[in-house]
Amino acid sequence: ATVAAPVFAQDAPTLNWRLASSFPKVLDTLFGASEQFAKQISDMSGGKFNIRTFPAGEIVPPLAVLDAVQKNTIEMGHSPAYYYFGKDPILCFDTAVPFGLNARQMNGWMYDGDGMKLMRDVFKAYDVVNFPMGNTGCQMGGWFRNEIKTVADLKGLKFRTAGFAGEVLSRLGVVPQQLAAGDIYPALEKGTLDAVEFVGPYDDQKFGFAKVAKHYYYPGWWEGGAQVSLYVNAGEYQKLPESYKAMIDVASRSTNVTLLARYDNRNAAALKNLIGQGAVLHQFPRPVLEASWDAATLVYAEMSAKDPKFKAVHDNYMGYRDAQVPWFRVAEGSYDGFVSSMLQKKK
Amino acid sequence: ATVAAPVFAQDAPTLNWRLASSFPKVLDTLFGASEQFAKQISDMSGGKFNIRTFPAGEIVPPLAVLDAVQKNTIEMGHSPAYYYFGKDPILCFDTAVPFGLNARQMNGWMYDGDGMKLMRDVFKAYDVVNFPMGNTGCQMGGWFRNEIKTVADLKGLKFRTAGFAGEVLSRLGVVPQQLAAGDIYPALEKGTLDAVEFVGPYDDQKFGFAKVAKHYYYPGWWEGGAQVSLYVNAGEYQKLPESYKAMIDVASRSTNVTLLARYDNRNAAALKNLIGQGAVLHQFPRPVLEASWDAATLVYAEMSAKDPKFKAVHDNYMGYRDAQVPWFRVAEGSYDGFVSSMLQKKK
Numbered sequence: 001a002t003v004a005a006p007v008f009a010q011d012a013p014t015l016n017w018r019l020a021s022s023f024p025k026v027l028d029t030l031f032g033a034s035e036q037f038a039k040q041i042s043d044m045s046g047g048k049f050n051i052r053t054f055p056a057g058e059i060v061p062p063l064a065v066l067d068a069v070q071k072n073t074i075e076m077g078h079s080p081a082y083y084y085f086g087k088d089p090i091l092c093f094d095t096a097v098p099f100g101l102n103a104r105q106m107n108g109w110m111y112d113g114d115g116m117k118l119m120r121d122v123f124k125a126y127d128v129v130n131f132p133m134g135n136t137g138c139q140m141g142g143w144f145r146n147e148i149k150t151v152a153d154l155k156g157l158k159f160r161t162a163g164f165a166g167e168v169l170s171r172l173g174v175v176p177q178q179l180a181a182g183d184i185y186p187a188l189e190k191g192t193l194d195a196v197e198f199v200g201p202y203d204d205q206k207f208g209f210a211k212v213a214k215h216y217y218y219p220g221w222w223e224g225g226a227q228v229s230l231y232v233n234a235g236e237y238q239k240l241p242e243s244y245k246a247m248i249d250v251a252s253r254s255t256n257v258t259l260l261a262r263y264d265n266r267n268a269a270a271l272k273n274l275i276g277q278g279a280v281l282h283q284f285p286r287p288v289l290e291a292s293w294d295a296a297t298l299v300y301a302e303m304s305a306k307d308p309k310f311k312a313v314h315d316n317y318m319g320y321r322d323a324q325v326p327w328f329r330v331a332e333g334s335y336d337g338f339v340s341s342m343l344q345k346k347k
Numbered sequence: 348a349t350v351a352a353p354v355f356a357q358d359a360p361t362l363n364w365r366l367a368s369s370f371p372k373v374l375d376t377l378f379g380a381s382e383q384f385a386k387q388i389s390d391m392s393g394g395k396f397n398i399r400t401f402p403a404g405e406i407v408p409p410l411a412v413l414d415a416v417q418k419n420t421i422e423m424g425h426s427p428a429y430y431y432f433g434k435d436p437i438l439c440f441d442t443a444v445p446f447g448l449n450a451r452q453m454n455g456w457m458y459d460g461d462g463m464k465l466m467r468d469v470f471k472a473y474d475v476v477n478f479p480m481g482n483t484g485c486q487m488g489g490w491f492r493n494e495i496k497t498v499a500d501l502k503g504l505k506f507r508t509a510g511f512a513g514e515v516l517s518r519l520g521v522v523p524q525q526l527a528a529g530d531i532y533p534a535l536e537k538g539t540l541d542a543v544e545f546v547g548p549y550d551d552q553k554f555g556f557a558k559v560a561k562h563y564y565y566p567g568w569w570e571g572g573a574q575v576s577l578y579v580n581a582g583e584y585q586k587l588p589e590s591y592k593a594m595i596d597v598a599s600r601s602t603n604v605t606l607l608a609r610y611d612n613r614n615a616a617a618l619k620n621l622i623g624q625g626a627v628l629h630q631f632p633r634p635v636l637e638a639s640w641d642a643a644t645l646v647y648a649e650m651s652a653k654d655p656k657f658k659a660v661h662d663n664y665m666g667y668r669d670a671q672v673p674w675f676r677v678a679e680g681s682y683d684g685f686v687s688s689m690l691q692k693k694k
Binding site: 011012040043044045046099102103104105107108109110111112113137138139140200201218219220221224241242243246247249250251253254256257258260261262264265266267268269271272281283286289290293321322323324325326327328329330331332333334335336337338339340342343 | 358359387390391392393446449450451452454455456457458459460484485486487547548565566567568571588589590593594596597598600601603604605607608609611612613614615616618619628630633636637640668669670671672673674675676677678679680681682683684685686687689690
């Protein structure tokens with residue numbers, strides 16, 4: 001006969017953890033996601049598992065969150081892995097890569113495809129257990145002082161971007177610039193910067209870019225659906241009771257869907273406001289998009305040739321995209337397209 | 348001075364609840380969602396909050412789940428509210444209505460717009476607290492024995508569908524038929540049924556429709572993103588400790604994103620298999636879609652004129668759609684369209 005294991009007090013220990021976000025308070029969606037996660041964990045554990053959240057720079061610089069979790073300076077972090085492009089480009093597959101998966105496809109790959117297993121393997125080298133915890137949806141291409149009419153217009157363009165996008169765009173003559181959020185506006189005003197990509201309408205409207213660089217381009221082809229992840233120090237994670245491990249998994253998924261819902265809900269109104277403030281919408285010309293696609297293909301080939309681990313994740317991820325996109329075109333694509341066309345007719 | 352409240356044993360009582368699903372076991376995605384939810388709650392509560400899940404018909408018939416939760420025969424149910432179109436069409440806004448929101452827009456409306464508040468008000472009349480807990484994404488238009496080339500081809504068509512779609516399609520001459528899943532195939536074979544709409548490739552492939560009605564149409568314009576909800580008996584819910592209430596909210600959101608990820612991941616391969624088995628893909632001709640749009644507009648106007656409550660939810664929901672669609676066309680739409688066109692070129 002078996003007896004149910006007795007429930008000991010230590011099955012629900014009181015814990016006080018810290019979470020460092022890579023995002024400032026002003027980005028209430030992204031920083032707010034970690035706050036929501038911490039509240040859910042506290043509520044579900046009856047106030048026993050407490051996580052204090054810190055915005056970018058308060059206890060850890062925004063680009064040092066992965067390091068801090070690895071060193072166990074903090075138990076948890078919330079960050080987009082493409083911030084660590086310099087460590088290893090393979091990390092970018094946890095966030096977004098040029099012409100990669102959109103938000104729903106990313107969830108499909110992570111939650112029901114090979115994505116979670118592959119990215120867990122990648123993060124193991126950093127002593128981190130990762131959980132998808134938010135997505136911005138497809139971002140905008142950014143704000144430009146002058147129109148981009150041809151591929152040649154990219155030549156010498158001082159563009160605030162970084163990581164994978166910077167690498168690809170540099171092949172087309174762009175000069176990528178890394179600048180903290182607060183420095184962008186003055187640089188655009190002075191002309192030391194020609195263009196900036198940030199996130200999308202809801203976040204962008206907080207910075208007033210429309211006043212100095214009114215040409216607002218889409219799509220942000222380097223971030224078709226940018227995922228942000230929760231990092232947990234692997235050693236600390238292993239010590240947790242199973243119930244707390246489950247709470248982290250469940251709350252991270254909950255926060256994932258809620259953050260995307262917030263962006264989707266708020267971007268629509270923000271875009272309208274921005275247009276009211278003088279923003280002029282443009283789609284990148286097709287030759288510019290095609291040149292970017294070709295440049296990205298080249299960069300992927302170079303990186304794959306250099307690193308078999310990169311190649312393995314790249315091939316799985318892009319194979320997933322190639323299998324998913326034809327299906328998304330059928331029901332979703334035709335539905336969205338038809339509704340959109342009827343609403344334009346109505347006006 | 349204040350003292351932290353002591354944690355009493357009853358803060359985490361042992362509970363054994365039952366959840367009736369409207370879905371059979373064979374639909375492993377939809378029924379699996381309630382199983383996943385129950386497992387998450389059990390894991391997070393250290394095995395104290397137990398929810399036993401029952402597939403359609405085992406303890407409650409699929410169309411009686413809402414009633415059973417209302418009467419507290421069972422504490423929980425998992426069901427698409429449009430099954431209860433006969434009680435009140437307003438319930439359909441919790442699932443999907445013709446030419447309504449897609450899956451991401453639905454999450455935006457529910458989680459960050461007015462949707463949750465409005466639908467909670469609707470379900471209050473049934474003594475139910477509702478939580479979004481799954482989405483199928485845009486469904487297919489269904490399987491047809493003969494091609495649909497003009498609006499006239501809908502006249503007299505014996506089509507397995509129900510609820511709102513049936514109401515709209517009947518205005519175009521369709522004769523809606525309500526049939527349980529197991530009866531569809533023989534009816535198609537005998538010719539007592541001309542066409543059937545079910546879900547999408549992953550679920551549809553289990554029934555072999557391609558063999559008797561090979562014309563597979565898209566999009567399912569009556570389900571641009573069908574949401575399934577968790578129902579909790581309101582009286583039982585109020586008795587729960589706050590920690591269990593939080594677990595229900597968080598696990599329902601987690602299950603919501605996970606179910607959609609499963610559908611998205613699995614539909615792509617299933618569609619390929621179906622085409623291999625002889626399915627012939629068609630988009631509904633534009634005049635058919637436009638006639639359906641006009642018929643839906645008429646039905647909405649009639650229902651709104653009859654019932655101010657319906658009108659209030661309808662206007663909020665459709666106003667949300669009208670504000671969201673132009674934004675979704677910009678970044679998401681152009682991104683998806685470009686990637687799709689490049690992959691077609693590659694082939």
